[in-house]
Amino acid sequence: MNDIARQQLSIQIESMDLLNGQIKTEAHASAAYLAMASWCEQNGFFTGAKFFFKQSDEERGHMMKIFNFLIDTGGSPISPEISGINHEFSSIKDVFESALQHEVKVTESIKNIVKKARASVDITTERFLDWFVLEQVEEENTIRDILDMIELTGMEGVGKQIIDNNIEKWIEE
């Protein structure tokens, strides 16, 4: 068969579907971080808010990276619908624990696509995701380090203020 379809699309169709799912996951993470930034602003964690605004931008950046990859490979990227964003947290520790959960979810989702791409010998998609795999190591590590810092500092007395000041270190990194 003269391969018109293969000339138009450089990746497997299942990879395209999974990457569209990942676009949605990244967009959801971006919106979730925006909600966390809002909570931080309202509760006096102004450096924390700055951190989550930056994280939100980064997640959108990840989403756009996948979106553009699908365009470059001849696929059909889908603009995601986002709902169900949580705006309620019991403490700054709760905020960062939720952030870590989001990062773990994103990591597992990426690994799943790598696994499927490998199974269908879609080398283009597998290699594209290399960057994301390493990026997720860094993202998870950042949130874990902040949670360790919160644990060491404690929430009593001026603890909350020290926590907020210390978060600055991870914004500059």
Add this chain to the structure above:
Amino acid sequence: MLVANSRFCSLHQDTKSRAFHLNLEHKSIPLRFCELLAVREKIFSLEIASLFYEESCPHNFKILTLCNQQHLVLLTIEEIVDLRELLLRAFVSMGLSSTQESVCI
């Protein structure tokens, strides 16, 4: 050239015009590849189970617009399921899919 067929429909490709033709029971729709992807997305995003209860599918058929609203088609639930089967087979046949199972987005 036939790419795939099913009970109610078939997909052909025309190498000269580099286009596809989706043949439904009473309509033939010419498609560029990106339009074929859009049709696939539209068909696979339908939740079949909900069609049995949905108000938008009161007489057991669904009205769909395809190719940037150039085409209007009426499909029964059975025809939608059949079209899904056709699209799964077509992408396997074109070497762009290794599975007959759809991936949920």
